[in-house]
Amino acid sequence: MSQTSEKSIVVDDSxxxxxxxxxxxxxxxxxxxxxxxxxxxxxxxxxVFMVCILSTYVFGLAMGGGHAVYxxxxxxDRRWQYAFQVGxxxxxxxxxxxxxxxxxxxEPILDDMMAPPRDVNPRGDDDLARWNLEHHAYFEFGTLYTxxxxxxxxxxxxxxxxxxxxxxxxxxxDKPPPDDERASGA
Amino acid sequence: xxxxxxxxxxxxxxxxxxxxxxxxxSLVYGATRxxxxxxxxxxxxxxGVWITGFMGIILLILLAVSWRL
Numbered sequence: 001m002s003q004t005s006e007k008s009i010v011v012d013d014s015x016x017x018x019x020x021x022x023x024x025x026x027x028x029x030x031x032x033x034x035x036x037x038x039x040x041x042x043x044x045x046x047x048v049f050m051v052c053i054l055s056t057y058v059f060g061l062a063m064g065g066g067h068a069v070y071x072x073x074x075x076x077d078r079r080w081q082y083a084f085q086v087g088x089x090x091x092x093x094x095x096x097x098x099x100x101x102x103x104x105x106x107e108p109i110l111d112d113m114m115a116p117p118r119d120v121n122p123r124g125d126d127d128l129a130r131w132n133l134e135h136h137a138y139f140e141f142g143t144l145y146t147x148x149x150x151x152x153x154x155x156x157x158x159x160x161x162x163x164x165x166x167x168x169x170x171x172x173x174d175k176p177p178p179d180d181e182r183a184s185g186a
Numbered sequence: 187x188x189x190x191x192x193x194x195x196x197x198x199x200x201x202x203x204x205x206x207x208x209x210x211x212s213l214v215y216g217a218t219r220x221x222x223x224x225x226x227x228x229x230x231x232x233x234g235v236w237i238t239g240f241m242g243i244i245l246l247i248l249l250a251v252s253w254r255l
Contacts, residue, residue: 048217148210
């Protein structure tokens, strides 16, 4: 990959990629997976990222009955997984609204979807235990799927910001050897 | 060995959930390395095979470790 200007790069497929405004591209890529690439007119990759990441996220959320994604940092219920899930951007942000609603004593919207557990009981008799009981292993599967979706979108965000990642060795391998090397090898 | 075999036998359906993950992870990984669909798909296939092989090796190691359990 070589830099031709501030906004466009040439990748190993020998095509020039116009990143337009890379910062805006990265922001859009975080907000909606694939949107940054669509903004940069990289339509095929935008659709690949959008379909792959959003379908993984939605499938995971559905598997966990809508409870696999929630934001909580209370004693006894530190939902560190949300730090990865929020990588998908807007689709994970309702969890913050739900948490604010529940913590302020209000009722969660969207039929409890993405709402944090109301009570935390160390003996296990609480919402989290109930969700695990109702959805069995699928609650954990859903958590895993949504976390992976968030992590994958971080790769997509970087791609929107800097273009396709090409390792040094791969880049060197494709280049023809310099003239003096060819001469000494002959 | 017995524990491991029982574990595998008790959750055969759960293993299918690995397939969509491998497909999306490989595709996204390939898409971060190339710009055109042809190279992306090639890279995705190679990445999928590599990840599956790696997980197969881990499975064999776990099987060996739990042989006498």
